Amino acid sequence: MYPITYLTDCVGGNARARLSTRIGALFGQSPTIIALDGPDPEAFAGLTLLDCLRSTESLGGPGHPTITLLNLAPRDGHWPNGVPFCFFWYGEHLVASTFTPRALDLVRRELGITEVQVTDIAEVLAALDFDPIEAERIITTQFRSLWYLPLLARWVVDGRAVPSSLTAIPEVPDDGPIVSVIDNFGNCKFNCPPDELTLGPSVRVARRGADGSTEYVEVSRYPHLTAVPRNTAGLIPGSSGTGFAELVIRGGSAAAEFGLQVGDAPIPARQAVGAAC
Known part of the structure; x- marks a missing residue:
């Protein structure tokens, strides 16, 4: 089983219950859910993601693979139904995330993760023969981090052929020290x-x-x-x-x-x- 950490801005009681139950149904265990709810959730997410990955280092011997999920998707109108989801590997550790450049900036800068695999929900569900009616519900849902992101992580871990596009993480404007x-x-x-x-x-x-x-x-x-x-x-x-x-x-x-x-x-x-x- 993969230890799962979920960094998300969907942190109300109802959201936590649904996330825990769905991920438990997919992976056999519920995640540790970390709230991205402060005054600058992207800054908090970026450093926390970096720290999660760095905590898998210096184990003194063989370790176990982990999954880190990150959801931080402001609906700014730039994307049809919110920012797309992506994934990348850090050694044997999987990260599946919204394609949020500022939240990914520190792993780009410090760990050399310069590119990620960006996915299109409709393309992925069609390629993996998902039921068309259920697929339409997932494509149009407000809660994509519940219905799609855990599925993406499950399919990538299982080695299924998930359609994706290798995409550079854009450099973000330098905030200076914050x-x-x-x-x-x-x-x-x-x-x-x-x-x-x-x-x-x-x-x-x-x-x-x-x-x-x-x-x-x-x-x-x-x-x-x-x-x-x-x-x-x-x-x-x-x-x-x-x-x-x-x-x-x-x-x-x-x-x-x-x-x-x-x-x-x-x-x-x-x-x-x-x-x-």
């Missing part, structure tokens, strides 16, 4: 390593007050969390990405102290000499 994940301790995980924020011993970070005011605080760099003095802010190589930067307060919440949310850019430009975002 907070992509805030963990339960209030540590703020950025989307890049510390050296992309500053080459010096410290970095200026915007601290936003409850009254809407902003002041810049000089935050020192440290090699790891235990080197940061207690109740003091520090910038460290964190546990996410490939040693991505984390703004921390040892013994406190950096998010609360600096007034930060996912998607915020409290360091507006790289502060290394000659560098620019």
Whole structure:
């Protein structure tokens, strides 16, 4: 059996129940469902997907294949019924996802996943001789991440001939350093390593007050969390990405102290000499 992690913006109780039941019927076990419901779900999804794949490394021996599903599909009118779905392999680990370039940007940048297999729902269902009446329901449904995405993953895992087009992941505009994940301790995980924020011993970070005011605080760099003095802010190589930067307060919440949310850019430009975002 494949351990399944599902990152999705469909996270209400009704949606979770249906996703868990359908995936259980297809794979024999229900998934771990992770909510993409914050102020910047694409940023959160991108770093979380990267971390999921990196967590399959350094096992000390043979491991087991996994499946990661990602659904993040704003209906912006660009596609007839929402963004298409795609899939790719990272070693023996399958990812099936909406074709959302910003959510895929970190695996492109950090893992070299530059191309994915993009699918057309109608073409896939027709090629695999799906019942035409049921196929029409899946093609036109609002809840494609329930009816189609798990099927796509099942068919790819089974080695069935799923029609798809090899497509490059587009490069997205550089957001600069942004907070992509805030963990339960209030540590703020950025989307890049510390050296992309500053080459010096410290970095200026915007601290936003409850009254809407902003002041810049000089935050020192440290090699790891235990080197940061207690109740003091520090910038460290964190546990996410490939040693991505984390703004921390040892013994406190950096998010609360600096007034930060996912998607915020409290360091507006790289502060290394000659560098620019």
